[in-house]
Each structure stands twice: as structure tokens, then as C-alpha cells.
Amino acid sequence: MAFKKLNLQIGVPLDRFIKKKQDDFPYATGELSQLLRDIALAGKIVNMAIGKSGLLGIEGAMGKENVQGEEQQKLDIIANQRFIRALKHGGEVSAIISEEEAGVIEFNNPDGKYVVAIDPLDGSSNIDVNVSIGTIFSIYRRISPQGSEITMDDVLQKGDNQVAAGYLLYGSSSMLVFTTGAGVFGFTYEPSLGEYFLSHNNIETPEDGSYFSVNEGSFFSFEEGVQEYINECKHSGVSARYIGSLVADFHRNLLKGGIYMYPATSKYPNGKLRLCYECNALAFLIEQAGGKATDGHQRILEIQPTDLHQRTPLFIGSPVMVETATEKLTKMAD
Ligand SMILES: O=P(O)(O)OC[C@H]1O[C@](O)(COP(=O)(O)O)[C@@H](O)[C@@H]1O
Numbered sequence: 001m002a003f004k005k006l007n008l009q010i011g012v013p014l015d016r017f018i019k020k021k022q023d024d025f026p027y028a029t030g031e032l033s034q035l036l037r038d039i040a041l042a043g044k045i046v047n048m049a050i051g052k053s054g055l056l057g058i059e060g061a062m063g064k065e066n067v068q069g070e071e072q073q074k075l076d077i078i079a080n081q082r083f084i085r086a087l088k089h090g091g092e093v094s095a096i097i098s099e100e101e102a103g104v105i106e107f108n109n110p111d112g113k114y115v116v117a118i119d120p121l122d123g124s125s126n127i128d129v130n131v132s133i134g135t136i137f138s139i140y141r142r143i144s145p146q147g148s149e150i151t152m153d154d155v156l157q158k159g160d161n162q163v164a165a166g167y168l169l170y171g172s173s174s175m176l177v178f179t180t181g182a183g184v185f186g187f188t189y190e191p192s193l194g195e196y197f198l199s200h201n202n203i204e205t206p207e208d209g210s211y212f213s214v215n216e217g218s219f220f221s222f223e224e225g226v227q228e229y230i231n232e233c234k235h236s237g238v239s240a241r242y243i244g245s246l247v248a249d250f251h252r253n254l255l256k257g258g259i260y261m262y263p264a265t266s267k268y269p270n271g272k273l274r275l276c277y278e279c280n281a282l283a284f285l286i287e288q289a290g291g292k293a294t295d296g297h298q299r300i301l302e303i304q305p306t307d308l309h310q311r312t313p314l315f316i317g318s319p320v321m322v323e324t325a326t327e328k329l330t331k332m333a334d
Pocket residue numbers: 070099119121122123124125215244245246247272
């Protein structure tokens with residue numbers, strides 16, 4: 001009788017998985033592994049807060065705006081504090097940048113090898129309505145020597161320099177998905193055991209996809225090339241899916257195949273999404289999974305950031321779809 005080959009990796013707890021990977025790199029010191037554990041731990045607390053927000057009275061707006069003029073939700077602030085606290089106490093990080101903070105947050109820990117860029121809670125419009133939201137993070141090795149002060153070059157690095165990146169998805173089940181540059185791994189959180197277990201081993205995105213994801217409410221302010229690509233998707237029967245939480249839209253398309261687009265609009269002439277703490281992490285993940293990410297003209301990971309909160313258009317997903325969209329844009333722009 002023929003038995004289906006079992007994937008024996010599935011079900012491995014996050015800690016054991018990280019330890020095993022750590023052992024595969026004889027000179028690794030364990031700091032990056034510890035940093036991933038710190039993020040995973042903060043993710044558990046944020047997951048709990050989101051799940052009980054209606055009961056705990058932490059729904060709704062703060063009555064304040066962040067540096068980009070966007071209304072902060074109470075959960076934006078709670079998540080921001082939780083991740084900052086975890087990264088600060090973990091001791092591996094010397095500075096972070098966050099969507100919710102105007103400037104660089106230095107930890108007075110010049111020996112910390114790493115800097116982190118984070119969107120503590122992604123999907124603001126879905127925060128209080130029981131729709132999936134997430135956390136996005138990028139980890140870089142600092143460029144300046146350990147022991148010295150942090151410089152802007154440390155925090156404004158190209159996405160290509162990321163040593164690890166990932167996201168937490170707080171949804172019908174909560175997940176941690178990350179890469180350290182050797183494939184993409186997804187862990188599902190089991191709240192009654194308080195543990196993440198490997199559920200998606202070595203994720204590869206389909207070559208071509210059957211979903212396109214874009215906020216069509218802005219259709220008439222998209223460039224002609226984007227409009228043409230969307231119309232082509234519709235003519236060929238590609239299904240539309242748009243949640244409005246970048247992490248959740250990305251996660252679906254990563255697994256099922258598709259393209260997510262947030263192009264330039266009249267309201268957001270450089271696109272809405274932020275390069276350093278939204279796009280770079282997802283671009284690293286999608287490339288590791290065999291997909292592509294561009295701003296319509298160049299690879300996201302090659303863009304040199306000049307501002308902490310810089311925005312960029314984003315076209316990300318299955319390679320065939322991203323190439324077609326990017327070609328249309330380039331052709332129309334010529
Ligand atoms: O409502 P729009 O314009 O479609 O924008 C949706 C996009 O904005 C975002 O909510 C921005 O993220 P934040 O919630 O972290 O500000 C993305 O998650 C999402 O893809």
C-alpha cells in the first residue's frame with residue numbers, strides 16, 4: 001500500500017525550530033534567534049489584547065494623530081508599547097523605527113547588534129470590526145560599529161540588507177510568518193498551549209495567481225497602465241479580493257497566488273504604504289517564496305530610503321502577475 005509521505009517538520013514548536021536552525025549555523029551567536037522569540041512573545045500579548053478588546057474597553061480611537069496625520073487607535077498604541085518593551089528588554093536591539101513614532105527610538109544599548117523597523121498594528125480600518133489585522137517587522141544588522149552611537153545609515157538601509165523579516169497575523173487563527181533568508185516559514189499560534197507550531201513549511205508562492213487585490217475605489221486616479229492591467233484581470237476572469245489589511249491581503253495571495261497593488265493615487269501621489277516598515281519586509285518574504293515586489297519600475301528591496309516614513313507604490317505577489325503589471329506601467333510611462 002502506498003502511504004503519503006508525511007512532512008515530519010509540521011508541528012515543531014517555534015523554539016525548537018529556531019534552535020535547530022541555529023545549530024545549522026555553527027558561528028551564529030543566537031542573538032537573532034532571541035530577537036525573533038522576543039517578537040513572537042510580544043505578538044502573543046497583542047493577540048490577547050485584540051481578542052478581548054471589546055471586553056477590555058480598548059476599542060476605538062485615541063483622539064491623537066501619528067506623525068503621518070493618521071488617527072491612532074488605542075490598539076495601535078498598545079501594540080507599539082508592547083513591541084518596544086519586548087525589543088528593549090530583549091537586549092539585542094540598539095534602535096527601532098515605528099509607524100507610531102516620529103523619530104528613531106534609541107534603547108541606550110550601543111552593544112545591540114540589530115535595528116528593527118516595525119508597523120506594530122497594520123490594518124487600521126479593520127481594528128475594531130473583527131477582521132484580520134497584523135504586525136510587520138524588518139530586522140537589520142547595524143552598519144556602525146557596536147558600542148558607537150546609532151546613525152541614520154543604520155536605520156535607513158535598503159531592504160536588500162534585511163537579515164530577517166516577517167509578520168504576525170491576528171485572524172481566524174493567528175500566525176507568525178518569517179524568513180531569515182533561507183525560505184519562508186509559517187507558525188500557527190495555539191492559544192491554549194501558548195505556543196507557535198510550524199504549520200506552513202517552506203512556503204512557495206504560485207507562479208501565477210487567480211486573485212487581484214487593489215482598492216478599486218481609487219480606480220479613476222490610478223495611472224493608465226494600472227487601470228489597463230486591472231481591466232485585463234477582469235476580462236480574463238481573475239477574481240477580486242481586497243480586505244484592506246495589507247498583512248491579510250498579502251498572506252492570502254502568498255498562499256493562493258495573486259497580486260496586491262497599492263499604486264500612486266491623487267490622494268497618495270507616492271502610494272500609501274510605507275517602505276521601511278511595511279513594504280520591505282513583505283518584499284523580502286515574497287522574493288524568498290519565489291514571487292516579486294516592485295514599485296512599478298524597480299525592485300522594492302533596491303530602493304534606498306531617505307526618510308523613516310517614506311511611502312512607495314507597491315506591486316507584490318506571483319511573479320507572472322507582477323511582471324505583467326510592471327511591464328504595463330513601464331510601457332505606458334514611456
Ligand atoms: O483603505 P485603503 O486606502 O485601501 O488602505 C488600506 C491599506 O492601509 C493600511 O491600513 C495601512 O496600514 P496601517 O493600519 O498600519 O496604517 C494597510 O494595511 C492597507 O493595505
